[in-house]
Amino acid sequence: MTDPKPVCTDKTKAVIAALRADPVIAKAIQQCEEQHQQRIDDQVKLTEIPAPPFHEEVRADALVEMFKQYGVENAHKDTIGNVIGRVKGSGNGPVLVIGAHIDTVFKEGTDCTVRKEGNVYYAPGISDDAGGLAGMLQVMRCVTQNNIKPVGDIVFVGTLGEEGNGDLRGCKALFKEKNDYDGMIAIDSANVHRILRGAVGCKRFRIIFESMGGHSLHKFGIVGSAIHGLARAITMVDNLEAPQDPKCTFNFGVIKGGTSVNAIAARAEAELDIRSFNQPSLEAFVEKILATIKQACEDENKRWNLEGENAVRLIIEQIGDRPAGMNADDASVIQAAYGALLSLDISLDKYTLAATDQNVPLYYGLPATTLGAGGTEANNHALSESWDSTDAFQGPQVAFLTAMTLVGVQGVTEPILEKAKHE
Incomplete structure (x- = not known):
């Protein structure tokens, strides 16, 4: 080419x-x-x-x-x-x-x-x-x-x-x-x-995981960790093959969460940037990444058999859209x-x-x-x-x-x- x-x-x-x-x-x-x-x-x-x-x-x-x-x-x-x-x-x-x-x-x-x-x-x-x-x-x-x-x-x-x-x-x-x-x-x-x-083009999202949180010993395996859920999501997205023609990219540029080393995190969030110069390719890749993140939340709860108020919850907020x-x-x-x-x-x-x-x-x-x-x-x-x-x-x-x-x-x-x- x-x-x-x-x-x-x-x-x-x-x-x-x-x-x-x-x-x-x-x-x-x-x-x-x-x-x-x-x-x-x-x-x-x-x-x-x-x-x-x-x-x-x-x-x-x-x-x-x-x-x-x-x-x-x-x-x-x-x-x-x-x-x-x-x-x-x-x-x-x-x-x-x-x-x-x-x-x-x-x-x-x-x-x-x-x-x-x-x-x-x-x-x-x-x-x-x-x-x-x-x-x-x-x-x-x-x-x-x-x-x-x-x-x-x-x-x-x-x-x-x-x-x-x-x-x-x-x-x-x-x-x-x-x-x-x-x-x-x-x-x-x-x-x-x-x-x-x-x-x-660039679409940006704030990926938020929430949970009840709790003591790192007493609530281990009982209450989900927002940080663990977010980490799973980032890992799963990182394992995706990004399209090369037209080229698409992704980047988790900001990450924060938790309150203490001995506390199960009640909240963790990351800011995600997804780019391409082709609008249809960008839209398709965004859909794939967001679906992967939703799957990561489900997988995290399945991993620990978490249900109801003990489960981790996912919130996705769009914070940017450059066509x-x-x-x-x-x-x-x-x-x-x-x-x-x-x-x-x-x-x-x-x-x-x-x-x-x-x-x-x-x-x-x-x-x-x-x-x-x-x-x-x-x-x-x-x-x-x-x-x-x-x-x-x-x-x-x-x-x-x-x-x-x-x-x-x-x-x-x-x-x-x-x-x-x-x-």
Whole structure:
């Protein structure tokens, strides 16, 4: 089986060449480099406004003001708290969403003060995704400050809850509401040499075993142990053969339970992550794993002849659901992104899959990809996270040229992004 490769047709290359030849577009691309320090200043400012899981309000408020400062006067927060601002086109073109997520993985109270050493900046969240937000703001400035008139509309969005148990809640709300969106570019991670061709789907569960508990000697063999039941479940799942084509994975990432070494555990739980880039395969594998866990509970009770209140009980709670989706290798967003890299003489080193805000539009059948914000990141999701700003202006250059290719520019090019059928 040959590795997938992106496609950029001669027609799309001609569109990009026409854009590059336009003086206003050329000026906007150069502006990314000229405003390199301004982009960094935005990134530092946003990083130092904490946005812990489910508490992104303060950073979101600051982002609304930055949208307005950079020429998007209609910027506002929607009902869930996403920050949204629209640059209107001619009224006849497609609508492209450009998004970056507001939230971080770091808990409330984390020190987010940025420290600088040369071109390297250190702080929790300095890259993921303050870099994406700052890159998006630079694309916004390229459009508004050069008075570019797109054919299609561009909707800039700062989304909530992309990380962890946020479960893409902002992007889900964005696309669930009645809308006219036809495609999306997410700006996430730093790597400008990467294009995401598809979205890894992910379903997450909290697996809970409960029992009466009791003394480890006096109740041994009489009362079931929640820990023993959970351990049996994990072992049985671990013995399953995970599908390889399409690939599926599973992982028990968190486990806790019990109260004392000499007490039969009354409660034990684990958090389970199941992934695949193919939605039907993901659904089937989830069904198989959950059935195995239910069987493990039955087997644990049979092992000790436990019944009634002495038996272990199973509770399964779903805590995450990120849908899978895939672009064709010649999808409009892939052609535009790959063509932008080629035109800007930036190598494509990774054409791969991941789970980002792009999962949601792909699930709805809309073309979507994720582009890097530029620079080089290290230790994401760790307190030691860092970001090297060297050549970081390339990220906004790629995102801007990709966006213009998709939505078109009045008097220069027509859009290559298809208009979807909206109910």
